[in-house]
Amino acid sequence: MxxxxxxxxxxxxxxxxxxxxxxxxxxxxxxxxxxxxxxxxxxxxxxxxxxxxxxxxxxxxxxxxxxxxxxxxxxxxxxxxxxxxxxxxxxxxxxxxxxxxxxxxxxxxxxxxxxxxxxxxxxxxxxxxxxxxxxxxxxxxxxxxxxxxxxxxxxxxxxxxxxxxxxxxxxxxxxxxxxxxxxxxHEELRNVAVWTYFDNCERLPGDEYTNILIEGLDEGWFWAIPIDKGTISVGYVTRSEEANKDGKSLEDLFKDEMAKSTKLKKMLEGANQSAGWRTARDWxxxxxxxxxxxxxxxxxxxxxxxxxxxxxxxxxxxxxxxxxxxxxxxxxxxxxxxxxxxxxxxxxxxxxxxxxxxxxxxxxxxxxxxxxxxxxxxxxxxxxxxxxxxxxxxxxxxxxxxxxxxxxxxxxxxxxxxxxxxxxx
Known part of the structure; x- marks a missing residue:
C-alpha cells in the first residue's frame, strides 16, 4: 500500500x-x-x-x-x-x-x-x-x-x-x-418510487404522533416518515408499468396520487416542499x-x-x-x-x-x-x-x-x- x-x-x-x-x-x-x-x-x-x-x-x-x-x-x-x-x-x-x-x-x-x-x-x-x-x-x-x-x-x-x-x-x-x-x-416487486421532503407538516393526532404512515391507493402506496417536528419524508411506490402510463412524469404522478389520499393529504395541507425529487426502481x-x-x-x-x-x-x-x-x-x-x-x-x-x-x-x-x-x-x-x-x-x-x-x-x-x-x- x-x-x-x-x-x-x-x-x-x-x-x-x-x-x-x-x-x-x-x-x-x-x-x-x-x-x-x-x-x-x-x-x-x-x-x-x-x-x-x-x-x-x-x-x-x-x-x-x-x-x-x-x-x-x-x-x-x-x-x-x-x-x-x-x-x-x-x-x-x-x-x-x-x-x-x-x-x-x-x-x-x-x-x-x-x-x-x-x-x-x-x-x-x-x-x-x-x-x-x-x-x-x-x-x-x-x-x-x-x-x-x-x-x-x-x-x-x-x-x-x-x-x-x-x-x-x-x-x-x-x-x-x-x-x-x-x-x-423478484418480479412481484418490480416497483418504482419517487420521493421528496416537506416542512411545516401537520402530524398524525394523539398516540399516532410518531407513527410512520403507510397509505395505500388503487395503484400504489405512500410512505410518510416524520424525521423531526415539522419535516417528513414522503414517497410514492407503484408498479413499474403503472409509472410509465399516460406519459406522466413521476413528479406529476406523485402529485396526482397524493390528491387522492386521505390522511397524507391532510398532513400536507399547510406544508411546503423543502427538497428536490429522487427516484429508484426495480430494487x-x-x-x-x-x-x-x-x-x-x-x-x-x-x-x-x-x-x-x-x-x-x-x-x-x-x-x-x-x-x-x-x-x-x-x-x-x-x-x-x-x-x-x-x-x-x-x-x-x-x-x-x-x-x-x-x-x-x-x-x-x-x-x-x-x-x-x-x-x-x-x-x-x-x-x-x-x-x-x-x-x-x-x-x-x-x-x-x-x-x-x-x-x-x-x-x-x-x-x-x-x-x-x-x-x-
Whole structure:
C-alpha cells in the first residue's frame, strides 16, 4: 500500500467494502473482538441515503455496539408503531411495537446522521476507516479473494490491501457479488418510487404522533416518515408499468396520487416542499451466491426487498451482527470457513425470504387487517402461541423470534480441543 496512507497497515484479518450500516456494524463488532479490520467507502460521511424509518430489530445490533443511548442523545425521534390506510375499503388501522416485541420503539432518523454514528462507532472500536476510497477490483491468489485494489480521491495510482476474508457490504453496487454471482429479480416487486421532503407538516393526532404512515391507493402506496417536528419524508411506490402510463412524469404522478389520499393529504395541507425529487426502481432482488472463496456478502449486496415495512437497515445490521460472530470463529479456526458460511447463508436467505414472501402477499390490498394478521401467524407462529395481531407486529418488526438468523451458532463445527489459529502460529 502507498506510504501516503500514513499509519495504515497492509495486512488485515478482514476487509469490509462499504461503510453503511451493514459494513460498519460488521466491522465494529469484529474490531471489538480484537480483529484488524479495514473499511473502505467511496463516499465521505455524512452522506445522503433514503430509508429514514427503522424497526425494532435494528435495536439489537445497536445495543451490541453500545449506541442505543447515543441515539436518544442525538435527538433521533422515537417510533412506537405505524398507521396504515390499507386493505378493503381503505379503512385506517394502527399497530404498536409493544404488542409483539420486547422493544417498544425504534427510531425515525436522517440516515446521514444515523449512518455516521455507526461508522464512527466502528472507528472508535478500532476499525481502520478510509473514506473516499473506491474499490476497483478484488485481488485473487490461486482462485481465492485475498484483498482489493482501490483508488483514493485526490491521489494518483492504485492502492492494495490484503486480508484473510473480504466482506462485500457495498450495497446495491454489489462490487463482489456482481462479479461472482448473478441476481434473481423478484418480479412481484418490480416497483418504482419517487420521493421528496416537506416542512411545516401537520402530524398524525394523539398516540399516532410518531407513527410512520403507510397509505395505500388503487395503484400504489405512500410512505410518510416524520424525521423531526415539522419535516417528513414522503414517497410514492407503484408498479413499474403503472409509472410509465399516460406519459406522466413521476413528479406529476406523485402529485396526482397524493390528491387522492386521505390522511397524507391532510398532513400536507399547510406544508411546503423543502427538497428536490429522487427516484429508484426495480430494487427487489437476491444474489444467487452470498459467498465464495475468500469473500462473503452482507446487507444490500446480498439481497434487498421492497421498503413497505422499512426492513432494509434492520436486516442489514442483524446480518452484520450475525456475520461478525461467524467471521470471528472463522479467523480463529480457518478450517470451518466453508461450513460456517454455509450456515450463515442458509439463515440469511431464510430470514430474507420470510420477509419478502409476507410483503408480496401483503400487497394484495383487497383484504381486511384480520387477513394480514392471520397471514403473519401462519408464517411465524403456526402453533398459535400468540395472537394474530402480535404475530403481525413481531414479523414486521423483524423479530420473528425462533428464526435461526437470531440464534445461529457454529460452535459444534469446531473440534473439541482445537486451538485458535493465532495460538497455533
Amino acid at each position: 502507498s506510504s501516503t496512507l500514513f499509519g495504515v497497515p497492509e495486512e488485515f484479518d478482514v476487509i469490509v467494502i462499504g461503510g453503511g450500516p451493514a459494513g460498519s456494524t460488521t466491522a465494529g463488532l469484529l474490531a471489538e473482538r480484537g480483529h484488524r479490520v479495514l473499511v473502505l467507502d467511496r463516499e465521505r460521511f455524512p452522506r445522503y441515503h433514503v430509508g429514514e424509518s427503522l424497526i425494532p430489530a435494528f435495536m439489537r445490533p445497536m445495543k451490541e455496539l453500545g449506541l442505543t443511548e447515543r441515539m436518544d442523545a442525538r435527538g433521533f425521534e422515537r417510533k412506537y408503531g405505524g398507521t396504515l390506510v390499507w386493505g378493503n375499503a381503505q379503512v385506517p388501522w394502527n399497530f404498536s411495537f409493544i404488542e409483539g416485541t420486547t422493544h417498544e420503539y425504534a427510531y425515525h432518523t436522517r440516515r446521514a446522521d444515523m449512518d455516521s454514528l455507526i461508522l464512527d462507532r466502528a472507528r472508535e472500536l478500532g476499525a481502520f476507516i478510509i473514506e473516499e476510497a473506491t474499490v476497483k477490483e478484488p485481488i485473487e491468489t490461486e482462485g481465492r479473494v485475498t484483498g482489493v485494489r482501490f483508488t483514493l480521491r485526490g491521489t494518483d495510482g492504485m492502492h492494495e490491501a490484503r486480508a484473510k476474508l473480504v466482506i462485500d457490504a457495498s450495497g446495491q453496487a454489489r462490487l463482489l457479488s456482481r462479479k461472482y454471482a448473478d441476481v434473481t429479480w 427487489s432482488y437476491t444474489s444467487q451466491s452470498f459467498t465464495g472463496n475468500g469473500w462473503v456478502c452482507v446487507g444490500d449486496s446480498a439481497a434487498f426487498v421492497d421498503p413497505l415495512f422499512s426492513t432494509g437497515v434492520a436486516l442489514a445490521t442483524l446480518a452484520g451482527s450475525t456475520l461478525s460472530k461467524i467471521v470471528d470463529k472463522i479467523i480463529q479456526h480457518p478450517e470451518i470457513e466453508e461450513q460456517a458460511l454455509k450456515r450463515y447463508v442458509t439463515a440469511y436467505r431464510g430470514f430474507f425470504d420470510e420477509i419478502r414472501t409476507f410483503v408480496e402477499r401483503f400487497y394484495d390490498r383487497t383484504k381486511y387487517k384480520e387477513f394480514y394478521h392471520s397471514l403473519a401467524q401462519e408464517m411465524v407462529d403456526p402453533d398459535r402461541e400468540r395472537t394474530p395481531s402480535a404475530n403481525f407486529v413481531q414479523l414486521i418488526s423483524g423479530l420473528s423470534g425462533k428464526h435461526p438468523m437470531l440464534t445461529l451458532t457454529i460452535d459444534d463445527l469446531i473440534d473439541e480441543g482445537a486451538e485458535p489459529a493465532a495460538e497455533q502460529s
